[in-house]
Amino acid sequence: MSQSSFTAALLDPEKPVPEGLIDAAGQPAGRRFAVYRNNVVNSLTEALEQGFPVLQKLLGAAYFTALAGVFVRAHPPKSRLMMFYGAELPDFLAQFPPLAHLPYLPDVARVELALRASYHAADAPPLPPEVLGALTPDAFMAARFTLAPALRLIRSDYPVWSIWQANTKPDAPAPVMRPEAALILRPEFDPAPHLLPLGGADFIAALMQGQTIAEAVDAAGEGFDPSACLGLLIHGGALIGLSEEP
16 A cells, blocks of 8 residues: 555545555454544645635635535645645636636635735844934935745735725725735734735835835836835834845
8 A cells, every 4th residue: 555545545535445454453444544534634624714714705615615625635735734735725726617707716815825824924023113214215215125024915917905805804895806916914913914006016026026115116117106015014014124235
């Protein structure tokens, strides 16, 4: 019995019990294996439910459970840490024909994955306010900032931030079908997504690549005002390092 055949049988109830498995009495472990198989699939399904609550809400509990069963068989865990399980789900959804009429679902799943990754990212103290306050306007525009490990950027052709809000906040308005970009920040313990203005995603992406503030403003396009994005970064504790080197 190979490890791959054992894993395949463990995740697929249609497959026979692997040969050579016996119980404490020396008998074939068919019933015990079936119980174990059911427990494993249930635990992986629960991990997906905890990791993708908005996706579950959008699909409904029964459909999500059925979807999880298909996903689990296609993508067994690669780590014993369940907090990492489900990384392949966005791409899986993008290639899942029954949900092709809901093309925003993969990006919703990416937001939820990014929130989880942000939560588990390393801590990093933000720059003290006096460091930022000491910069002249020219020095600030020429500065390169190191961003917090917890920061995540999600771009989408769909209103993923609005969809997330509508399914987590009681008073959130209904989403309007348009492209959106979300910036995920974790100033303390719990990460949260923030809607970026037009050009904001290009601005943040440029900073993530190590470009100066001035270069990032140029990357965002003509007429872009960086004040809102910089406010998010500062208040979100996302500026953790500074270099004034050319």
